[in-house]
Amino acid sequence: MSRRRVLAGLLLLPPAVAGCALGRAAGPTEPDPLIALADAARADAALAAAAVATDQGLASALQPLVEARTQHAAALDAEVARLNPSRPTPAPSPRPSGRPGRAEVQQAVLASGRAAGDVALGLPPERVGLVASVAACCSTYAEVLT
Template identity: 80%
Template sequence: MARAAWSRRRVLAGLLFLPPALAGCGLGGGSGSDEPDPLIALADAARADAALAAAAVAADRRLADALQPLVDARTEHAAALEAEIARLDPDRPSPAPAPPPPGRPGRAEVQQAVLASGRAAGEVALTLPPERVGLVASVAACCNAYAEVLA
């Protein structure tokens, strides 16, 4: 089964071809829209992925070398996304921490979650104004890279 080769460079290079006009088309949450900021869902997913990977490490310490860097990266993603959300909405309350996942998740569950997060971030990146694309594209590339490593 062939898998698409999504490198961080490839994702970022592809995003460079988005026309700057997208910024003025009402695409990309945050400014004057009744829709919630799309980065909120990405930050929630980052916290959930970090909690899932941490739970998998707690369930099987042999996964620590493979998953601890992912826990750290997804925690950093959540913080960076929250900072960007707060930049546009400083009065937004702080989010609650992600609840612990049920059961004893393993490598496969973490891989599926981070793959879904990478896809979601890639889709959101296509709708954002230029000043927000870099952050979200970086998150998408990182998630996709970890999904490949864990496959």
């Protein structure tokens, strides 16, 4: 093949395909949005556990939330690992300082539910179900804790 033919062929390709054919990267990739959701799930679980440690009377209301948010973190981490197996395992969230109560947990879970709902809107169909169920669970717990 002549150089002219190769150049003419590249001109006919869409720019993104031509860039890949020439070995150029498409640009920096953004971090997986599920990483932030998994981190928030770990933080919510730690906050709720700290609230239970502060006030054992909250155990019946918050222990199911601790378990649910721990499961959310594991499921979100598994989905991130499915698409990026080389990502290191995340560290557990540090225990929150202070003496959190029901209101702080409710606010955190409400924010997590909103964040998950926002993220779900931009995800491909195969990931929406997981993130939408996390959003629904968080919103429900926030309402229960009101």
